[in-house]
Amino acid sequence: MQWSKRSVPGIGVLAACLALLGCVAADAPVGSTAGMVGASTAVDGPTVVNGQSLRNINAPANIGDWMSHGRGWSEDRFSPLTQINDGNVSQLGLAWFDDLATMRGVQATPLVVDGVLYNESIYNIVTAYNAATGEKLWTYDPEVGPEWARLACCGPSSRGIAAWNGKLYIGALDGRLIAVDAATGSEVWSAQTFETEGELNAYSITGAPRVYDGKVVIGNGGADYGVRGFVVAYDAETGEQLWKFYTVPGNPADGPDGEASDSAMDIALPTWAGEWWRYGGGGTAWDSFAYDPELNLVYIGTGNGSPHMWYFRSNDEGDNLFLCSIVAVDADTGEYKWHYQMVPEEEWDYTCTQPMILTDLEIGGRERQVIMQAPKNGFFYVIDGASGELISAETYVSENTWASRIDLETGRPVLQPGAHNTTTPHLMSPSWLAAHSWHPMAFSPDTGLVYLSAQEQPSTYARAEDGGFNFVHHRSNSGQSRGNMPELRAALQAEANEKEKGYLLAWDPVTQSEAWRVPYAHPGSGGVLATAGNLLVQGTIDKTLAIYRADTGAKLWEMDIDQAPVAGPITYMVDGVQYIAINAGWGGSPVYNLGPFQTSTAKLLVFRLGATGVTLPPPPPPTSLPRPPYLSANEAQVSHGRQLYGDTCVRCHGENAVGGVKDLRWMTQETRAQFNDIVLHGLFIDRGMAGFSDILSEEDAADIHAFLIARANEDYTDAAAGGHP
Missing domain, CATH: 2.140.10.10 (Quinoprotein alcohol dehydrogenase-like superfamily)
Known part of the structure; x- marks a missing residue:
């Protein structure tokens, strides 16, 4: 049975295997990359992903692979590898990376089988790498249409x-x-x-x-x-x-x-x-x-x-x-x-x-x-x-x-x-x-704790009046009203902003109680990985990769990566060397109080002990916050635009036009001039923003733009001064 405690081979066998792997790694040259591809432990020949290997994921031939989304069928995201541990993780360095050349969120968990790392980027493009050196072996592009x-x-x-x-x-x-x-x-x-x-x-x-x-x-x-x-x-x-x-x-x-x-x-x-x-x-x-x-x-x-x-x-x-x-x-x-x-x-x-x-x-x-x-x-x-x-x-x-x-x-x-x-x-929490x-959580049989990225983000709910719901194909059909009682909504949103928080949570599933937490300034941190080295790995909303003690939550190591990874990290071993890998590309649910959030391009990052000489390129220079135009539309247009935005745009661009993959309050003058071409005719289709002319008219687009201008004017003074919107 693929339950976490029962997937582990005899304790003596596993301990001997881990000791052997540690010895191999200790004798290997720190900077060596030659001859690294091969079976993860060079035992019993190449890894084949099948029922036998997945029923025995901690057997010597399989222990260094990451063969399934959650490592094994139990989805616990726990690795018995201990070469990187709470005593030496401070020596972790960047071994290699690949720039994925997108500003979109990259959410995939990579796989590693027999020394090859398989990764998926946006539009389902899959690349195979030498898992030790980062050399690209092949790329497959299914050519998904950008309108998707x-x-x-x-x-x-x-x-x-x-x-x-x-x-x-x-x-x-x-x-x-x-x-x-x-x-x-x-x-x-x-x-x-x-x-x-x-x-x-x-x-x-x-x-x-x-x-x-x-x-x-x-x-x-x-x-x-x-x-x-x-x-x-x-x-x-x-x-x-x-x-x-x-x-x-x-x-x-x-x-x-x-x-x-x-x-x-x-x-x-x-x-x-x-x-x-x-x-x-x-x-x-x-x-x-x-x-x-x-x-x-x-x-x-x-x-x-x-x-x-x-x-x-x-x-x-x-x-x-x-x-x-x-x-x-x-x-x-x-x-x-x-x-x-x-x-x-x-x-x-x-x-x-x-x-x-x-x-x-x-x-x-x-x-x-x-x-x-x-x-x-x-x-x-x-x-x-x-x-x-x-x-x-x-x-x-x-x-x-x-x-x-x-x-x-x-x-x-x-x-x-x-x-x-x-x-x-009314305000709902959770919302x-x-x-x-969806961010992956992990369970450690060593600590008995489950680890997850938790958050508290209340949101305002109200159903539409009778006759106010119209089903529209390929658009979010919530049945909500978005613009009634604006004064009450403003008060509720202020309350929601005040209550927003995010944290890494360690939870005891037997006692159903919190063991410890690590608070973050905002929600939005990513999935987690637990290891037998008493490590808990997570990409954070602070644009770092952080590693904590799995038993106490004490921070052991952190690196600024100019990205806030949301994907689940993995760990694997090639020729006796343990690695940690993660896709770092922020995107997903919006954050109320985050404000303008600039990151570098998404990257696949791979770390190992003692790695030196590999550095990330400098982040792009900061951009100044553009002053929004004055609002000339009437309240009816803004209200209509608010409703259309909630139905059409909120999932990518954030509730109340805050956050998201692109904060639309802070469009440049050039972007505003192109607004209808972008929204209706797909001017930025190569960036993933297809046109909506099949469900929106020019008047609809103008009303959405009016709502965005209104929101920008509401928030500009505080945001430009460095405050929270």
Whole structure:
């Protein structure tokens, strides 16, 4: 079974293996790079990613590889390597890097197999490197169209690739599942996982595929844009579709789908009302999976509803299964086994697509096989992996206005008064910005702690009036009102700004309590890696890579990298030398109080002990904050622009036009002159900003611009003086 404690070989064998690796490294020349490619420990020949190796990831032949998204099927992101440890990490230096030549966020976790590092950049471009020297071996570009930067909710990034039996698997943004030869990068087969035409086909793929015993499992995104979520499995060798599991019901008038999920839809259908299928329903599985090979179960984390507002989606009726749930299915057939729903009646854009970790925990005097997850809603869940029984759940944030507790008898949340949305704006914490988002978390069996990037970012919610919701294809369809009661909204936003915080959290899943935290000035820090060297590695919003003691949180090492990595770090070993690697490219959810945030281009960074002589290029010179033009539009235009911005732009450019991949308050005069060409006609399509002329008119674009000018004038004085917006 691939639970963390049980994946470790005999203690004596592992200790001897680690001691041997440490001796090899001690005798190796510090600056040597010659002859470094080969099996990670030069034991039993080249690494082959298959069921045997993934069931024995800590065997001597496999211990230095990073063969799957979370290192192994349990997704714990814990490495037993100890060459880099709490006693010598101060000697860490930059061994090599590759400039990825983009200002976009790069979210992928690299893989390392047999001395080769495989990495994915934006638009699903995959490059193979000599993992010791950084020499490029090949690059594969699937040629995803630049318009997908807009058609996908959150830009052209991906969280990683999968490996199996000499092949790599890419879940392309445009829906293709692509197999390439790991040795050459040549395409082996390609399958289109969703239709790209039609009224409700606004899908995309940003999550990493997983391979479970020869089956490639992939989900998709698009719930915000109006789709019906599903997961599909393919044969890893041939690309033949094996099974498909829908996560929410379709139109009842159409009858059964004839898919693996039919029995599950019999359970889900009575929990829906109205005509949800007109808007897709949502429930997309856009990131989180795990696999137990002994139980032969695939665990699927599902997302938010479509539209967000329960009122418009389901007439304020029913739990709406399987939104925001963990669903367990048979790995061979896709047949439903069990589910646990974290967020019944979902309408807050909460998702349960955050990382899941499988392990064994001693709870109540007995060993339990558990799933651990910290989804957006601010509760940390421990669930029985065989049955789906809720074992425990406690909030891990200081304020939770959604639910006061989770009832352990019913498994249901006890909602706070006023949690459900009405037409009156109110503040929700956690919000759609998440108490914990997709950023990978880690579990150390040595400390017994789970580590995650936590944050507190309240947000204002209000549903639209009756008749105020209009579904628009390929645009965020929240069902929210964005501009009513402006004075109340301004007060709520000021409160939200004041409460915003971010921190690295160490959580004890047995006692359901905080062990320690590292506070940051802002939310936005990245995924984490834990090692047996008592290390915890994280890219920070302070534009650094930082390493802490895993047991106490004491900072041991930090390097300024002029980037705020959001991706998950990895560690690996080649010819007895241990490395740490991370993609450093900031992008994702906006931050209220961050202000103008300038970074260098995204880079793949690789570190090892004693590395010298490799330096990053200097950061670009700071740019002055441009003074915005005076506002000439009337309030009706600004209000209309605010609504359109919330529907069309907020996911990339930040709530209330603050933060995001490009802060639009601070456009230059030249950019403002080109605004309509950019927004409508795709002038910057090469930068990932496709045109919106299919859903926006020139008057709409002018109103959005008016809203942005209004916001810039509101914030300019404080921002220009160095204060917070």
